[in-house]
Structures are given as C-alpha cells and as structure tokens.
Amino acid sequence: MDDYNSSTVYFRCNICDFLFQEDPERFPVKCFQCGSENVSRA
C-alpha cells in the first residue's frame, strides 16, 4: 500500500473538451471548467 497521493492522470471532458489532471481514485471526477462528470481518461 502506498498512501502517497500524488499519482494524477489526465482526463478530458466530453462536453467542453477541457484537458486536466486529477487523481483517478477521486470519484466522481468533474471537469474543472464546466463541472460535468462526463469525462474520459486521456
């Protein structure tokens, strides 16, 4: 187990196409720009 919480990955919003980094264990992942949960891993 590794509790060091620094492993972020890229996600892309399916609504506004914004690309951002977020921790994949943090659900739901929301777009920082429009607030949608409709995002995919990039």
Ligand SMILES: [Zn+2]
């Ligand atoms: Zn968005």
